Amino acid sequence: MKKIGIGIIGCGVIAPTHAESYALDKNVRLVTACDVIPERAKALAERFGFKGTATDAADVFADPGIDAVSICTPHFNHAKLCEAALAAGKDVLCEKPIANTRAGLALVRKAEAKYPDRIFSGVFQHRYNPVFRELRLLVGEGAFGTIATAAFHNRCLRTDSYYSADSWRGTKRYENGGVLINQAIHYLDIFQWTMGGIDSIAGASMANRTHQNSIETEDTIAATVLFKNGAIGTVETTNSAIIHWDTMLEITGSDGFVSITDGNIVRMEFSNPAAARRMKAAQKAHDARNRKVDGVGRSYYGLGHPSQIADFLSCVRRRGRPFVTASDASVAAELVLDIYQAAARRAKKAPARA
Numbered sequence: 594m595k596k597i598g599i600g601i602i603g604c605g606v607i608a609p610t611h612a613e614s615y616a617l618d619k620n621v622r623l624v625t626a627c628d629v630i631p632e633r634a635k636a637l638a639e640r641f642g643f644k645g646t647a648t649d650a651a652d653v654f655a656d657p658g659i660d661a662v663s664i665c666t667p668h669f670n671h672a673k674l675c676e677a678a679l680a681a682g683k684d685v686l687c688e689k690p691i692a693n694t695r696a697g698l699a700l701v702r703k704a705e706a707k708y709p710d711r712i713f714s715g716v717f718q719h720r721y722n723p724v725f726r727e728l729r730l731l732v733g734e735g736a737f738g739t740i741a742t743a744a745f746h747n748r749c750l751r752t753d754s755y756y757s758a759d760s761w762r763g764t765k766r767y768e769n770g771g772v773l774i775n776q777a778i779h780y781l782d783i784f785q786w787t788m789g790g791i792d793s794i795a796g797a798s799m800a801n802r803t804h805q806n807s808i809e810t811e812d813t814i815a816a817t818v819l820f821k822n823g824a825i826g827t828v829e830t831t832n833s834a835i836i837h838w839d840t841m842l843e844i845t846g847s848d849g850f851v852s853i854t855d856g857n858i859v860r861m862e863f864s865n866p867a868a869a870r871r872m873k874a875a876q877k878a879h880d881a882r883n884r885k886v887d888g889v890g891r892s893y894y895g896l897g898h899p900s901q902i903a904d905f906l907s908c909v910r911r912r913g914r915p916f917v918t919a920s921d922a923s924v925a926a927e928l929v930l931d932i933y934q935a936a937a938r939r940a941k942k943a944p945a946r947a
């Protein structure tokens with residue numbers, strides 16, 4: 594079997610998780626680690642045995658020995674790098690969010706459509722958790738009866754030094770948001786995806802509670818949303834917490850209830866015992882997968898990168914359709930921008946009290 598040549602663009606925090614996940618496939622060649630900071634490219638290349646390094650993504654895109662690239666750079670340049678990589682004939686896996694503006698999201702979707710023979714996928718690794726996949730099916734099949742509410746929270750700690758370590762973080766221009774666009778976007782995606790889509794944002798409020806010295810964006814935000822299926826949803830997230838990481842997703846209906854923390858079921862009740870059995874089986878599958886890839890990436894990434902990268906490589910080989918396309922990956926990014934807009938409208942109407 595021909596080995597797939599891989600380039601990684603951006604060799605910061607998330608890049609090793611991509612490299613490790615690619616390295617799980619014996620028919621992959623790690624060709625080039627690319628970063629505008631040469632020491633970072635060199636460090637990744639040495640750690641994972643890439644053949645070479647580059648400081649300009651254009652050199653990676655021009656290399657005929659590279660079939661596919663992972664875009665692991667800051668938010669602001671995802672869209673342009675994705676478009677350039679696809680135009681150069683590469684298959685592309687881009688970290689979330691695939692773009693941080695509406696124009697950028699449109700650009701990536703347009704590029705995906707313009708190069709239909711290329712594979713494009715946006716990272717949302719939690720969609721590969723069997724628990725969330727089963728949950729989505731059960732919601733769609735009506736196993737929860739009439740769903741009254743769905744809620745998610747994502748509470749974590751990101752310190753001033755986390756933000757000051759990299760100049761793009763917490764800036765309007767480069768990150769275009771704070772906790773919602775970076776940490777909470779994963780669970781916002783799972784929230785909307787499992788529930789069958791959000792119809793509208795009823796209201797939102799955001800604040801900078803503890804990072805006034807380090808960021809110009811929000812560190813805390815809450816929103817009320819209305820789902821297409823009629824349920825009411827609440828979103829709450831902060832990175833000003835004392836705890837390092839905690840996420841929770843709950844769905845409450847007339848025939849079913851489930852509470853999931855950090856991707857694992859903590860409580861459930863269903864009128865139909867078959868639904869509970871299916872959720873239990875999904876949890877078992879999730880546990881078994883996690884035992885196999887334990888240690889790849891940080892635990893709060895949810896161990897989903899190996900599954901998403903295996904899916905991406907499989908699509909590259911058979912020219913198939915990835916599980917998370919540009920349109921799929923756009924939904925949560927658009928919702929993030931909708932929630933920011935709703936919060937900004939609210940702040941104009943009722944400025945925060947000093």
Ligand SMILES: NC(=O)c1ccc[n+]([C@@H]2O[C@H](COP(=O)([O-])OP(=O)(O)OC[C@H]3O[C@@H](n4cnc5c(N)ncnc54)[C@H](O)[C@@H]3O)[C@@H](O)[C@H]2O)c1
Nearest residue numbers: 603604605606607627628629665666667668688689759894
């Ligand atoms: N899926 C997840 O769980 C997860 C976790 C962490 C980060 N991320 C995402 O990954 C992306 C990167 O985040 P990070 O924390 O690794 O950031 P980082 O700042 O640690 O790394 C980004 C790297 O990209 C380099 N870079 C910037 N522009 C470049 C360019 N044009 N060409 C080559 N290199 C360039 C920077 O020098 C830096 O080393 C972000 O979109 C982030 O949201 C996803």
